[in-house]
Amino acid sequence: MNVIIIEDEKPSARRLQRMLAKLNVEANTMLHSVEESIDWFENNSHPDLIFLDIQLSDGLSFEIFDTIDIKSAVIFTTAYDEYALQAFKLNSIDYLLKPIDEDELEKAVNKYQERLPKQQSVTLDFNDIKNLLVNPIEREYKKRFSVKVGQHLKLINIDDIECFYSENKGTYLHTTEGRNYLLDSSLEHLEAELEPHTFFRINRKFFVNINAIKDIISYTNSRLQIKLNSYNEQEVIVARERVKDFKNWLE
Known part of the structure; x- marks a missing residue:
């Protein structure tokens, strides 16, 4: 399995890399910005799976998908649960809330591996999710x-x-x-x-x-x-x- 991590906080990226290693999943490539990620995708074969932080140091990571046609599966690592969890679920996207829990990480990896034989590619509507981040769904919270x-x-x-x-x-x-x-x-x-x-x-x-x-x-x-x-x-x-x-x- 070819896996990369896109995360602007290097300690968080290294921690995720170590957690994945315990699951026998190697993530040898770590990218830390929108610009760096776009350059990497333009010059490398796309991975099977991306662990993707939403807010990077130079913008939202969705800007990568505005430039590059990426078919990789994505597991979000995000603090933006209040805006986009419903969208992630509707689009069958896995997500992990920071700080990442080891058990939840293992479940997400297993979920990806179980789906792998059934899918040739992953098509995600990133524009819809991006719009939800910028314009969150109005909803009623508990009073x-x-x-x-x-x-x-x-x-x-x-x-x-x-x-x-x-x-x-x-x-x-x-x-x-x-x-x-x-x-x-x-x-x-x-x-x-x-x-x-x-x-x-x-x-x-x-x-x-x-x-x-x-x-x-x-x-x-x-x-x-x-x-x-x-x-x-x-x-x-x-x-x-x-x-x-x-x-x-x-x-």
Whole structure:
């Protein structure tokens, strides 16, 4: 299998390369910009599979497909779940949310390999997906959550939630009043339910509300530590792979 990685953050690209190697998938070519990718595709045979980051240092990676007719299969590595997950699914495109989880990566690779004998080429409508990134679908996000308190159901408005987090295989919300409530859901399901300008997934365990951030502090290994208004039960750390997207989200 001929695989390449297109990712502007070199540490993230190397991490993905190592993760793929554990799955016996070699990705010997790593590209880091739109311009570099276009030049490479013009002078090399196209790969079987591309791991593609959406936002590169010099523009959206879809600009590559505006110039080059690429038939390779694509697995997106993206932080833009709030805009395009529905499009990826409709177009049968695999995607991995950063920071990439090893189990999810293995599932995506297996999914590609299972489909391989059935397909001669992959035709994707990148223009439709690009338009969704620039002009996201208007949709309704959750305004409240219901939680069980004893024999009762309690409604909690979204504005009263500081963060969502996972712990001991459970998913919890933490309110501005300092209370924690167990949810009958998972962080993955919350991806499509939370308004993306308000909530951001800083790592595999946490979504934070931008309005609940009290302080942001530099942390080890190029990470960031977040102080929330009332939540202080454990450290809230922005994963290194998410720092760039987190800073963009703040603005």
